[in-house]
Amino acid sequence: MKKSITFCLLLVISAFGAIAQVKSPDDFLGYELGSHFTPHYKVVDYFRQTAAASPKNIKLIEYGKTNEGRPLLAVAISSAENISRLEQIRTNNLKLATGSDNTVDLKSQPALVWLSYNVHGNEANSTETSMKMLYALSSGQNTQANEWLKNTVVVIDPCLNPDGRDRYVNYFNSVVGKTPNSDPTSREHIEPWPGGRPNHYYFDLNRDWAWQTQMESKQRLALYNNWMPQVHVDFHEQSYNEPYYFAPAAEPVHQDITPWQRSFQVVVGKNNARYFDAEGWQYFTKERFDLLYPSYGDTYPLYNGAIGMTYEQGGIRAGLSVVTNNGDTLTLKDRIAHHFATGMSTIEVSSQNQGKLLEEYKKYFQQEMNTAPGIYKTYVVKASNLSRLKKLADLLTKNKIQFAYGADKNGRGYDYDTQKEESFSVDRNDLIINVLQPRAVLANVLMEPQTFVADSNTYDITAWALPYVYGLKAYASKESFKGKYADLAVADETSNDIDKPLAWLFAWGAAENVQVLIDLQKENIKVRQSDQPFTVSGKDYPAGTLIVLRAENEKSVKGLKEKVVAVARKFDKPVRGITSGFVEKGKDFGSNVYPILKQPKIAIVSGTEVSSLAFGEAWFYLEHDLNLAPSIINARDINNLDINKVNTLILPDGSYSAFVGDGLTSWLNKGGKLILMEDAIESVLDKKGFDLKKKELLAKKDEKPEPSKLLFKNKDKDDFEFAIPGAIYKVNLDASHPLSYGLGKFYYTLKTDRKIYEPFAKGWNVGQVNEKSLMAGVVGKKVREELKSGLLIGIQDFGRGQVVYLANDPLFRNFWEGGKTLFGNILFCSY
Numbered sequence: 001m002k003k004s005i006t007f008c009l010l011l012v013i014s015a016f017g018a019i020a021q022v023k024s025p026d027d028f029l030g031y032e033l034g035s036h037f038t039p040h041y042k043v044v045d046y047f048r049q050t051a052a053a054s055p056k057n058i059k060l061i062e063y064g065k066t067n068e069g070r071p072l073l074a075v076a077i078s079s080a081e082n083i084s085r086l087e088q089i090r091t092n093n094l095k096l097a098t099g100s101d102n103t104v105d106l107k108s109q110p111a112l113v114w115l116s117y118n119v120h121g122n123e124a125n126s127t128e129t130s131m132k133m134l135y136a137l138s139s140g141q142n143t144q145a146n147e148w149l150k151n152t153v154v155v156i157d158p159c160l161n162p163d164g165r166d167r168y169v170n171y172f173n174s175v176v177g178k179t180p181n182s183d184p185t186s187r188e189h190i191e192p193w194p195g196g197r198p199n200h201y202y203f204d205l206n207r208d209w210a211w212q213t214q215m216e217s218k219q220r221l222a223l224y225n226n227w228m229p230q231v232h233v234d235f236h237e238q239s240y241n242e243p244y245y246f247a248p249a250a251e252p253v254h255q256d257i258t259p260w261q262r263s264f265q266v267v268v269g270k271n272n273a274r275y276f277d278a279e280g281w282q283y284f285t286k287e288r289f290d291l292l293y294p295s296y297g298d299t300y301p302l303y304n305g306a307i308g309m310t311y312e313q314g315g316i317r318a319g320l321s322v323v324t325n326n327g328d329t330l331t332l333k334d335r336i337a338h339h340f341a342t343g344m345s346t347i348e349v350s351s352q353n354q355g356k357l358l359e360e361y362k363k364y365f366q367q368e369m370n371t372a373p374g375i376y377k378t379y380v381v382k383a384s385n386l387s388r389l390k391k392l393a394d395l396l397t398k399n400k401i402q403f404a405y406g407a408d409k410n411g412r413g414y415d416y417d418t419q420k421e422e423s424f425s426v427d428r429n430d431l432i433i434n435v436l437q438p439r440a441v442l443a444n445v446l447m448e449p450q451t452f453v454a455d456s457n458t459y460d461i462t463a464w465a466l467p468y469v470y471g472l473k474a475y476a477s478k479e480s481f482k483g484k485y486a487d488l489a490v491a492d493e494t495s496n497d498i499d500k501p502l503a504w505l506f507a508w509g510a511a512e513n514v515q516v517l518i519d520l521q522k523e524n525i526k527v528r529q530s531d532q533p534f535t536v537s538g539k540d541y542p543a544g545t546l547i548v549l550r551a552e553n554e555k556s557v558k559g560l561k562e563k564v565v566a567v568a569r570k571f572d573k574p575v576r577g578i579t580s581g582f583v584e585k586g587k588d589f590g591s592n593v594y595p596i597l598k599q600p601k602i603a604i605v606s607g608t609e610v611s612s613l614a615f616g617e618a619w620f621y622l623e624h625d626l627n628l629a630p631s632i633i634n635a636r637d638i639n640n641l642d643i644n645k646v647n648t649l650i651l652p653d654g655s656y657s658a659f660v661g662d663g664l665t666s667w668l669n670k671g672g673k674l675i676l677m678e679d680a681i682e683s684v685l686d687k688k689g690f691d692l693k694k695k696e697l698l699a700k701k702d703e704k705p706e707p708s709k710l711l712f713k714n715k716d717k718d719d720f721e722f723a724i725p726g727a728i729y730k731v732n733l734d735a736s737h738p739l740s741y742g743l744g745k746f747y748y749t750l751k752t753d754r755k756i757y758e759p760f761a762k763g764w765n766v767g768q769v770n771e772k773s774l775m776a777g778v779v780g781k782k783v784r785e786e787l788k789s790g791l792l793i794g795i796q797d798f799g800r801g802q803v804v805y806l807a808n809d810p811l812f813r814n815f816w817e818g819g820k821t822l823f824g825n826i827l828f829c830s831y
Contacts, residue, residue, distance in 0.1 A: 021053040022139045025131040033132060034333035035320070037124055037169040040162040044071050046131055047158060054138045056080040057149075064219030067200035070162035072219055077137045078153040079146075082110050089153060090227055096358070097228045097305060099365035099438050106362070111354040112229035113347055114155040114306075116297055119206045121164025122196035123237035124172075125315050125335035130158035132340050137347075145344070148351035155229065160220060161198075161205050168196025172319060180320040182329055184240075188319050194612030201623075202616025203814070206234070207293070207460070209300035210446065211815035212398050213620075225400055230357045231268075231307045231350050234297030235339055237315040241325045243282035244338050245289060245312035246272045249298070251455035253291040256373045256441045257302050260360045264307050264353070271349040275341045292453065293460035294445045303442040305364040307357075311342050368440035376435065377480040379447045380413065381466075382473035383429035385742065386490065387510030388817050392470045393431060393488075395815075401446075402437045404483025405429055413477030416449055416467045417730075417746075419775065424475045429490075432483035449476055453778050461726025461750065463777030468728045468748040471818030501550055501577030503589065504564050508544035509742020511625050512571045514824040517546060518626060519567045521599045525553050525560070528594040529830060531738060534586025537578050544741030544829070547594055595830040600648040600673070602827065603631040605638060605656070614652035614677060617811040625820060639663025643670045648827060653678035653809065665689055669799030675826060677806045681755075689798060692805050693758040695790045698782050720780050726752045727777025731767040731792055738829035739766045739793065742821045748775065749792065749808045750816060754783050756790035757807060764831070767793030793822075795831065802831070 025033045028046050051060035059076040066072060076086060092109055095101040115133065117126035133156055136142050137149065159165055168191065176188045183189075194202050199214055208217040238245065247265040269285050276283050289310050291299050301308030314324075315335045322330050350357060383389050396403050407426040415422040426432065433443055445451070446466050453462050467474035506516055508529065520527050528547040533540065554560045568575040581589045602622060606615050622628045631646060638649065639661045649672060660683055668674055668689075676684065684690040731747045733740040740747075747767060759765045771788045779787070792807040804826055810819030 022050055022135065023053070024135050024139070033128060034331065034336050037172055037320075037332075038128060038131070039169055039173075040070050040127075040159060040166050043127055043131065043158055044073060047073060047075055047134065050134055050138055051075055057083055057138055059083060059086055061223065063223045064215070066163045067215055068163045070166065072162070072216060074155055074157040074223065075134065076153055076155050077134070077149065078110060079149045082149070082153055086153070093228055094226070096362045097365050097438055099367075099369035104362075106355065106358045109358055110151050110153050111231065111350050111357045112153050112155065112227060113231045113233075113350045114157070114224070114227070114229040114301075115233050115235065115343055115346075116157045116160055117235045118158070118165050119160040119234065119297060120197045120204070120236060121161045121166070121199075122168040122191060123316055124165055124168055124196070125237055125313060125332060125339060126235040127159045127165060128332065129235065129336045129339040129343065130156055132336060133343050134158075136340075136344065144348070148347050151351040151354040152347060154347055155227065157220070160216060163200040164196045164198055164205075171196070176319065182321045182323045184322050189317050189322060191317060193608045193610075194615075198612060198616060201620040202612045203620065204613060206236075206297055207295050207813060209297060210295040210399060210442075211395070211813060213814040218398070221398065225304075228304065229301070229306050230361050231346065232297070232301035232309070233343065233346055234308070234310050235343070236310060236312045237318075237335070238312045239316060240314045240318040240322050240330055242312070242314040243284055244276065244314065244342075245284055245287070245310070246342055247298075247309040247311075248285055249289055249291045249310070250287050250457075251290060252453045252458055254299070254303075254445065255452050256445060257291055258364065260364075261302055261307055264357075264360075265309060267353065268307070268309065268346055268349050272342050272345045275345050276338075279341075281338060281341075288459065290455070290457075290459050292451070292458050292462065294442070294464065296460075300442075303445050304439065305361055305441075309346075311339065313338050365438050368438055369436060372435045372444070372480075373441045374435070374444045374448055376414070376444070376448065376476040376478055378411075378413075378435065378477045378482075379433040379443075380411070380424060380426060380475045380477060381431040381433075381470075383427060383431070383488075384473045385471065385509060386429070386488070387512055388470045388472055388821070389429070389431055390488070391817055392466060392472065395466070396433070396443075399439065399442060399446075401433065401439045401443045403431055403433045405431055405485040405488055407432060407481055407483055409481060411475070411477050411479050411481070413475035413479070414449055416465065416474045416476070416775070419449075422475070428485070429488050432481070434480060434482045436480060447476070450776050457720070458725050458778065461752065461777070463726060463728040463750070463775070465728070465776055468775060469816055469818065471743060471748060471821065498577035498579060499561070501579055502581050503550060503578055504548040505541060505576045505578060506546040506548075506568070506573060508542075508546055509821060511820055511824060512573055513546070514626055514828060516567055516571050516573050517597065517828055518628065519570065520548065520564070521597075523557060523563050523567070525557055525563065527597050529597050529738075530586075530594055531830070532586055532593045535584040536582070537580060538584070539576075540585075542741075543736070544738070547589065549589065597828060597830055598647065600827050601631075601646050602628065602648045602650065603633050603641070603646040604650045604652065605635050605654070606632050607634045609635045609656055609659070610652055610654035611679075614654065614809060617809065617814055618650050618652050618677075620814055621811050621820065621823065626824075635659045641667045641672065643667055643672055647671065648673045648675070650675045651677060651680040651683070654680055654683075656680060656683035660684055660687055665798070668801040668803065671800040673802050673804065674798070675804045675806065678753075678755075678809055681757075681805050681807065684803075690803065691760060691763060691796050692791075692794060695756045695758050695786070697754055697756075697786050721782040722754070723778065723780040724751060724754060724783045725778055726750055727779045728775045729769055729773045729787070729792075730775050731769060731773070733793075734764065734766050737764060737766050738831045739795075739822060739825045741825050741829060743818065747822055748818055749810070750812050751787070751808055754786055755807055756787055756792065757794065757805065759791045760794055760796060763794060763796035765791055765794055767791070
């Protein structure tokens with residue numbers, strides 16, 4: 001009998017030996033979870049150790065690294081039977097997302113639940129919670145979870161932003177005492193600039209899902225799109241004085257989000273509420289967090305067929321313990337408990353509804369293949385700028401949106417420029433998106449000219465139509481047709497066979513052309529730029545064309561031709577050699593309309609006075625788009641610039657009034673170029689030498705409110721007459737000015753505030769708006785009045801230097817490609 005019992009015990013130990021080796025977070029870390037913040041390397045070690053201890057239940061997926069070299073990883077957790085066929089489950093899931101495969105047996109297919117933690121680094125409870133989730137699902141001790149995992153595969157990504165989180169954790173751990181201080185004014189609750197929220201380059205990764213400008217986003221979305229879950233939860237924290245938020249979401253909800261997706265948010269929310277009610281925990285739903293902007297961790301999954309949800313725990317900068325406004329003490333352990341409850345609740349309800357989730361998921365993509373989600377069936381983007389068209393194609397590819405080029409037909413459609421129905425023809429390189437495809441909803445959301453917004457109280461921008469973002473001519477057609485060609489047809493315009501040309505000519509108007517200029521200048525090659533169009537050897541060249549004259553370079557630059565050709569090949573940009581300087585139209589090359597371009601020596605101001613996000617955009621653009629290494633300086637040092645070391649200074653959105661002094665103006669007089677972005681402009685208004693004047697606005701205090709607004713029930717409502725959460729405006733450009741090279745007569749900008757300026761009486765009014773400039777997005781009635789006319793882009797001479805005023809951010813979140821063309825002109829062109 002004893003032998004029989006011993007044998008049975010051995011079988012049990014053998015069967016569950018791996019599970020028996022799984023350590024709790026407390027045992028592994030050596031402290032109770034929630035009593036300390038865990039650095040990323042320890043989190044990674046715990047996930048790796050747990051996966052190694054339970055290989056039959058966990059699949060570890062290391063999918064990349066951050067800018068600072070920290071690992072990015074996720075785990076798939078399920079029953080042993082599901083993990084044994086995990087690859088089949090994944091491929092079956094992708095088959096369902098094609099909308100045309102009926103071979104998958106839904107009864108044997110588990111639902112895929114994806115849990116994403118800590119996209120904002122200082123919302124640091126989330127990663128601690130992920131370790132508790134991992135243990136609960138893998139230890140085998142939670143009998144309910146064991147049952148749920150028969151119907152689900154759960155993917156846990158413990159930290160989407162390791163660089164930002166470690167910035168926060170390292171700071172907190174360096175200043176916290178033996179006993180945490182719960183006083184919210186103590187230093188452990190006050191992060192230094194830039195804070196832990198953004199990634200290494202100070203980008204908000206939660207707004208980068210669709211655009212994928214950042215290293216972390218690109219790698220994560222490649223993984224996500226290779227799995228395509230049915231349910232995705234994005235775990236966040238908000239102010240520590242707030243209760244918990246979970247779905248259902250607030251209005252506005254995009255009209256392409258299906259009734260099923262909305263109703264299942266309610267199902268999940270009620271299940272979450274059941275657990276919170278039992279504990280007496282406070283929560284709210286249907287407020288603040290809407291479902292519109294397509295690049296969030298809830299909307300992006302929704303536009304890709306999943307149930308996407310945001311969960312928000314009160315706790316930003318709460319540390320290990322903080323006293324809230326109502327006198328309660330909120331601890332890290334409390335915050336972990338709340339996130340753990342909603343995570344487990346979501347898995348539970350997904351498991352209970354596994355069949356319906358898969359059925360509706362399959363139906364979602366079948367409908368996309370057969371019914372266009374909006375009023376337009378085809379989007380046609382003209383090849384007006386091949387560089388930006390290629391970048392648009394790259395973005396579509398990253399998001400699995402199908403497209404092709406060229407068609408043998410003409411059509412009619414909504415002209416994004418004129419906002420009218422117009423006839424159009426389709427040329428060979430025009431990009432065509434037919435909406436009848438698996439990613440129909442996402443394609444429509446990103447391309448639709450006007451996004452319908454039922455409620456203007458939105459959490460983010462309300463316009464992002466890609467033709468405006470990329471500055472490309474486009475049409476939205478109600479006709480359905482497809483492109484003919486898989487690739488662009490690009491003619492080879494390079495003529496490198498001329499041994500001794502008079503000059504080599506490069507185009508201008510794209511980021512690669514800026515890189516060509518930079519590399520030529522690094523070789524000490526003098527580069528000129530035409531500020532007028534010209535015709536030579538029977539070919540027309542627009543203003544902005546780069547010119548390398550052989551005679552003025554070959555004595556000082558050895559191997560000149562080889563270097564010019566090598567630069568052209570490096571960036572795959574055509575270069576033409578010309579043998580005659582006899583200009584048929586325009587002015588000869590000896591004219592002063594072909595100035596030598598000065599090599600910019602750029603500094604960016606950082607620090608507490610500066611918006612970290614705005615600084616990060618400029619920093620990232622210079623380093624990653626242009627491969628430059630700018631100097632990073634503090635605001636207090638802008639009066640100590642050496643014109644020989646810094647000739648171009650960027651002041652991102654921020655407040656610099658206390659630092660604008662004689663040193664800065666002296667530097668300008670010597671030939672410096674000062675670029676003022678957004679609120680940085682306010683720092684120089686009414687200061688000596690700066691000529692820009694603010695346009696008078698309609699002040700709220702002068703407005704008599706309507707009687708309905710005086711009702712107590714409306715006390716928390718915004719005054720939408722003065723709202724502009726983010727709308728697209730057409731800026732009319734001075735087409736003869738160098739800032740317009742590659743853009744033409746107008747440029748589309750994203751406007752997120754009411755600021756506008758008076759045109760110069762003396763200066764260059766490069767970009768202005770008029771009463772027809774609003775193209776897309778929500779703008780309150782009063783703001784529309786204010787923005788009927790005025791200056792948004794201006795330049796004034798300042799001694800031998802210039803001041804560039806940019807009322808709006810042309811580098812917005814680094815996906816605003818038309819703005820990059822503008823900013824390249826600002827930095828490199830002569831004006």
